[in-house]
Amino acid sequence: MRSFPPPGILVPLKECEKMMTAIICNGTENKNLFPTFIMGSAAIALGHEVYLFFTPAGAPALKKGFLEQVEGKGMPEMMEMVNDFLTLDGHIVACELCMDVYDMTEEDLRESVEVVGATGFLSDINDATITFTF
């Protein structure tokens, strides 16, 4: 059986398959939001494909205007981090159940947010090798 690449041939990291990181955000407090976006930004800077999934408990943070109010002493600037994360094609997804829980429509959420079901999300992050929950 032939293996690829052949033994002894180093493949530059740039050409390796993309790593994937999935982060679950389970609340709307600073202790949920900062680690979600800090770890997500660090992972996307390293070239990972990154999914930030907001459960119904975290999804209100994705309402228009919410993240703009988030600030923490000694913490990075939240909106700059969010925008840079999106510039690098990071995914921000909300659990579809939150729509009924909070009587929200997709109009209430930031434009960049995708609404997904649990099965679709699990399928999307099938290749994730790093996961966090905050």
Place this chain on the structure above:
Amino acid sequence: MTTHTLDALGLKCPQPVLKVAIMAKQMQPGDMLEIMADCESFPEDIGKWCTTTGNTLLFCAVEGDGKAKAQIQF
């Protein structure tokens, strides 16, 4: 070959490396990027970023006032 600069002074972890990753998208092979940053973890972070992404960290020096200057070749 072009030399680009990035002023990341005052930015907190992981923002300096995030800015580097964004600039990296427009770099051509051989281009240089000079970064100034004063986030404490930056020297270690940029070294690991270069290792992981396959770019060359030519140097990273921390000056007396805690400001680090790094140069990457793409």
